Amino acid sequence: MKFKIHRDHxxxxxxxVLNVVxxxxxxxxxxxxxxxANGETLSLTTTNLxxxxxxxxxxxxxxxxxxxxxxxRLATIIKELPNSDVKVEASPNNQVKITSGGSLFKIMGISxxxxxxxxxxxxxxxxxIEQANLANMLKSVSYAQSSDETRYMLxxxxxxxxxxxxxxxxxKLSLVATDGRRLAKxxxxxxxxxxxxxxxxxxxxxxxxxxRLIDKGENLKIAFNDRRVAFQIHTKDEADGFVGDILLVSKxxxxxxxxxxxxxxxxxxxxxxxxxxxxxxxxHRAALVATDKSNSVKIQISxxxxxxxxxxxxxxxxxxxxxxxxxxxxxxxAFNPAFLMDPLKALSKDEIFFxxxxxxxxxxxxxxxxxxxxxxxxxxx
Amino acid sequence: MARISILSxxxxxxxxxxxxxxxxxxxxxxxxxxxxxxxxxxxxxxxKKGGSNYIRIxxxxxxxxxxxxxxxxxxxxxxxxKSASDLNRLSSMGFRGEAIPSIASVSRFLLQTREPGSExxxxxxxxxxxxxxxxxxxxxxxxxxxxxxxxNSVPARRKFVxxxxxxxxxxxxxxxxxxxxxxEVSFALIDDGRMLFQTPACPKLKDRxxxxxxxxxxxxxxxxxxxxxxxxLSGLIGAPGHSRSSRHEMLxxxxxxxxxNRTLGYALIESYHGHIPKGRYPVxxxxxxxxxxxxxxxxxxxxxxxxxxxEASVRGFAVRSILKALKETVEIGVAPVELGLRKANxxxxxxxxxxxxxxxxxxxxxxxRTRAESGPVTREGPACEETEHGVLTVGAPSExxxxxxxxxxxxxxRSWQFVGWARGDLALFDTESGIVFLDARAAQRRIxxxxxxxxxxxxxxxxxxxxxxxxxxxxxxxxAVLSDNxxxxxxxxxxxxxxxxxxxxxxxxxxxxxxGDAGTFVSDLVDLLRRGDLSDKNKNANExxxxxxxxxRVVNGTPTPGDDEIPSLLEELFETKNPLAxxxxxxxxxxxxxxxxxxxxxxxxxxxxxxxx
Numbered sequence: 001m002k003f004k005i006h007r008d009h010x011x012x013x014x015x016x017v018l019n020v021v022x023x024x025x026x027x028x029x030x031x032x033x034x035x036x037a038n039g040e041t042l043s044l045t046t047t048n049l050x051x052x053x054x055x056x057x058x059x060x061x062x063x064x065x066x067x068x069x070x071x072x073r074l075a076t077i078i079k080e081l082p083n084s085d086v087k088v089e090a091s092p093n094n095q096v097k098i099t100s101g102g103s104l105f106k107i108m109g110i111s112x113x114x115x116x117x118x119x120x121x122x123x124x125x126x127x128x129i130e131q132a133n134l135a136n137m138l139k140s141v142s143y144a145q146s147s148d149e150t151r152y153m154l155x156x157x158x159x160x161x162x163x164x165x166x167x168x169x170x171x172k173l174s175l176v177a178t179d180g181r182r183l184a185k186x187x188x189x190x191x192x193x194x195x196x197x198x199x200x201x202x203x204x205x206x207x208x209x210x211x212r213l214i215d216k217g218e219n220l221k222i223a224f225n226d227r228r229v230a231f232q233i234h235t236k237d238e239a240d241g242f243v244g245d246i247l248l249v250s251k252x253x254x255x256x257x258x259x260x261x262x263x264x265x266x267x268x269x270x271x272x273x274x275x276x277x278x279x280x281x282x283x284h285r286a287a288l289v290a291t292d293k294s295n296s297v298k299i300q301i302s303x304x305x306x307x308x309x310x311x312x313x314x315x316x317x318x319x320x321x322x323x324x325x326x327x328x329x330x331x332x333x334a335f336n337p338a339f340l341m342d343p344l345k346a347l348s349k350d351e352i353f354f355x356x357x358x359x360x361x362x363x364x365x366x367x368x369x370x371x372x373x374x375x376x377x378x379x380x381x
Numbered sequence: 382m383a384r385i386s387i388l389s390x391x392x393x394x395x396x397x398x399x400x401x402x403x404x405x406x407x408x409x410x411x412x413x414x415x416x417x418x419x420x421x422x423x424x425x426x427x428x429k430k431g432g433s434n435y436i437r438i439x440x441x442x443x444x445x446x447x448x449x450x451x452x453x454x455x456x457x458x459x460x461x462x463k464s465a466s467d468l469n470r471l472s473s474m475g476f477r478g479e480a481i482p483s484i485a486s487v488s489r490f491l492l493q494t495r496e497p498g499s500e501x502x503x504x505x506x507x508x509x510x511x512x513x514x515x516x517x518x519x520x521x522x523x524x525x526x527x528x529x530x531x532x533n534s535v536p537a538r539r540k541f542v543x544x545x546x547x548x549x550x551x552x553x554x555x556x557x558x559x560x561x562x563x564x565e566v567s568f569a570l571i572d573d574g575r576m577l578f579q580t581p582a583c584p585k586l587k588d589r590x591x592x593x594x595x596x597x598x599x600x601x602x603x604x605x606x607x608x609x610x611x612x613x614l615s616g617l618i619g620a621p622g623h624s625r626s627s628r629h630e631m632l633x634x635x636x637x638x639x640x641x642n643r644t645l646g647y648a649l650i651e652s653y654h655g656h657i658p659k660g661r662y663p664v665x666x667x668x669x670x671x672x673x674x675x676x677x678x679x680x681x682x683x684x685x686x687x688x689x690x691x692e693a694s695v696r697g698f699a700v701r702s703i704l705k706a707l708k709e710t711v712e713i714g715v716a717p718v719e720l721g722l723r724k725a726n727x728x729x730x731x732x733x734x735x736x737x738x739x740x741x742x743x744x745x746x747x748x749x750r751t752r753a754e755s756g757p758v759t760r761e762g763p764a765c766e767e768t769e770h771g772v773l774t775v776g777a778p779s780e781x782x783x784x785x786x787x788x789x790x791x792x793x794x795r796s797w798q799f800v801g802w803a804r805g806d807l808a809l810f811d812t813e814s815g816i817v818f819l820d821a822r823a824a825q826r827r828i829x830x831x832x833x834x835x836x837x838x839x840x841x842x843x844x845x846x847x848x849x850x851x852x853x854x855x856x857x858x859x860x861a862v863l864s865d866n867x868x869x870x871x872x873x874x875x876x877x878x879x880x881x882x883x884x885x886x887x888x889x890x891x892x893x894x895x896x897g898d899a900g901t902f903v904s905d906l907v908d909l910l911r912r913g914d915l916s917d918k919n920k921n922a923n924e925x926x927x928x929x930x931x932x933x934r935v936v937n938g939t940p941t942p943g944d945d946e947i948p949s950l951l952e953e954l955f956e957t958k959n960p961l962a963x964x965x966x967x968x969x970x971x972x973x974x975x976x977x978x979x980x981x982x983x984x985x986x987x988x989x990x991x992x993x994x
Contacts, residue, residue, distance in 0.1 A: 149897065151897065179896060180851070181847060258849050336845060360846065362848065374848060376846035376847060378843045378844065378892055379845075380842070381844050
């Protein structure tokens with residue numbers, strides 16, 4: 001294998017894949033990147049067996065071939081090379097020679113034969129969606145994922161593609177995340193062909209990789225079966241050296257996602273319109289005295305007035321008041337301030353609706369779009 | 382012939398000896414007490430073969446005239462009290478007038494004594510209660526008593542004398558007790574010609590403890606000195622985390638008399654709850670001063686047991702005093718770390734100018750006959766103290782603060798420099814005063830323990846309602862227990878509801894509980910309820926158990942902190958009330974002092990070592 005490549009292209013490509021490495025000492029090859037020189041492109045692949053990424057970049061291939069190299073060290077070296085022209089040459093004993101300007105590196109690699117191939121599967125259930133849309137949706141819900149390993153099926157974002165309910169309606173994609181204390185959900189109308197309904201739980205690690213990758217082009221294609229999901233992320237930025245799509249293949253979380261529909265309150269009791277930034281800042285300030293994570297912020301609603309308060313026995317108290325448009329009954333409820341702030345931070349619209357009922361019922365954030373976030377209250381016993 | 386006859390004095394004495402002289406150590410005890418009552422400033426105890434062959438006690442006390450010497454051998458002859466009412470004001474060691482005749486009746490007893498003013502001494506030799514001779518002799522002022530052939534006249538008793546090693550241990554223990562009680566008197570203990578310990582008059586109890594128990598023992602001691610309503614508790618106790626597997630180093634002295642007393646024992650153990658591990662015992666050398674009228678020493682012939690007239694108040698006072706001292710230690714221990722972490726300029730310097738334990742004022746009855754006065758010894762600044770031990774005051778603040786020798790580790794550090802990990806969860810720190818090993822797990826447990834306690838200390842417990850209730854299946858017995866205790870659990874923030882046979886749904890959990898632990902935690906609580914460790918009776922004990930359990934559960938479920946979490950771990954740890962021990966009383970960190978390292982590397986002091994280089 002022998003090729004010439006632009007330093008920055010090589011570096012960009014490696015940056016895309018270097019997060020996905022195996023941690024098992026028993027398979028050292030998983031901390032390597034598979035480099036395949038083929039035609040006019042170089043493809044870079046990493047995997048930790050649960051998740052794999054493959055990206056392709058422009059290169060001037062003189063001799064086709066493949067090798068694997070430790071990805072973290074390689075990325076550091078490539079980034080620091082003195083000259084933008086980089087020559088890479090692999091010898092049959094798996095040693096790779098990298099030259100750039102006056103620099104010469106000889107790195108020991110591992111033969112490609114041991115590298116586990118990314119799984120391939122039929123994409124009979126596949127959808128296309130705009131990257132910007134999906135990015136926005138993921139951002140709106142991903143904070144609510146659980147990190148509790150005992151309820152592993154909550155360790156991800158639940159994707160549901162559903163067919164139109166009647167002939168006039170349209171299909172939709174729903175994204176849901178919950179940690180058992182709050183739940184965030186967002187819908188997006190899109191075409192879902194007949195018989196193509198389906199759902200999957202995308203693991204948290206894949207969610208964060210995907211979020212990082214989807215700002216490179218217009219569309220992405222998502223295809224999945226019962227065990228795996230693949231994202232083909234279109235890239236258009238030729239200047240960065242990318243060619244074609246970035247492929248992300250991941251295991252899905254196997255298990256049944258809880259029936260979240262039943263925990264979303266069906267009726268609206270008291271609806272309060274709040275200004276997102278203002279509300280967010282008030283909660284943030286009120287929570288400053290509640291140094292301990294376990295403390296809560298109390299919300300009191302009365303005629304046209306919302307009061308937020310928090311206290312800590314060792315430190316003191318805080319009070320915040322906000323003018324609101326409200327004429328319903330007085331009510332009071334307490335929440336974990338982080339649960340209130342997370343959705344407010346993730347959203348970008350200024351107008352938000354906050355729905356409340358009483359001190360033991362959940363609070364619900366809604367937007368005019370299809371976003372909602374259900375938050376369970378903190379009770380005082 | 383009359384069936385009832387009056388026993389001869391000799392038989393009566395032998396019977397009395399049965400009570401007073403239980404074993405050779407009792408002789409040492411009685412005679413040392415006599416010496417102390419005689420105002421001796423130097424006492425030498427020598428014994429051979431566990432004391433049954435030979436015991437010699439020699440003092441430089443007030444001695445006796447020939448008449449007194451002979452009279453002292455009669456029963457109930459004493460100089461210490463005159464009437465029964467004197468018993469209420471007793472401050473001398475003995476008072477019954479039984480010891481000497483009792484001893485003399487069961488051994489070969491040689492008494493040599495000389496009053497300081499008289500020209501010569503008196504020598505009285507008695508064998509098994511019979512006067513053999515009485516003559517003049519030459520000797521320095523004081524009294525020398527030699528007891529040999531112990532129990533020769535009562536073979537039955539001789540059979541009960543244990544092995545030489547056991548009896549020797551008793552004598553050593555006894556002499557140590559007296560030496561501790563009287564730091565102002567110089568003591569020497571000789572076993573078969575071998576000097577076991579010899580200690581000059583010490584100005585401070587701490588020095589005495591060091592002389593007797595060795596240097597290592599004193600490193601972890603803190604001082605107690607509290608006074609309240611006529612009671613005074615002083616002495617030394619172990620720093621939190623410093624414990625022993627037996628009660629052997631829990632020594633109590635009431636009005637300078639070594640005693641065994643449950644009230645004080647329990648008070649000490651109780652005070653250390655949470656400071657030392659379960660099943661371990663604290664260390665304490667505690668002196669209680671109490672008006673003689675408040676205590677009854679006439680409970681046991683050997684006076685090793687006493688009774689307080691008001692046990693509850695003594696116990697309460699002792700617990701308060703010990704807790705206060707422990708709390709101060711913790712505060713002192715905290716200061717340096719705050720320094721390190723926050724680079725703050727303050728140093729908690731507690732200059733102690735109170736007198737350390739000093740021999741108490743002698744009471745009414747016998748002031749003329751009691752021991753030499755020595756005024757209260759005030760403690761000097763630390764400088765001389767430290768040089769005395771050949772220790773450098775490294776990094777000591779230059780602001781002219783007096784800094785107490787702090788018993789807890791790492792008192793004067795500027796900072797704790799994180800070095801790395803040992804064995805996975807021991808964090809190593811380089812400090813000004815040594816090397817600190819922090820048990821990260823224990824530290825986390827302490828933090829969680831207090832976090833949970835604080836959550837329950839609030840008026841209302843905050844409980845996070847769950848969006849997705851957590852199912853919990855239990856066996857029938859546990860189900861019944863849970864059903865019966867729903868309300869109790871609710872007061873701790875756990876709300877569960879029945880959901881079919883032997884099945885429950887956890888609907889709300891306390892806000893402090895990390896995600897994911899709810900199911901196991903509630904079933905743990907049910908186990909605690911079944912064992913009776915939680916009940917609706919004792920709120921405080923419940924909270925303690927719950928917090929303790931929660932700390933263990935949570936910490937086991939979380940990974941050991943990473944390097945970057947070390948500063949916040951330390952900060953949180955030192956914000957807790959007792960950063961020195963985990964909830965079970967195991968130490969959170971230990972320190973190897975620099976001087977110990979220097980000693981092991983034969984470096985001498987740091988400065989001279991550097992000079993050599």
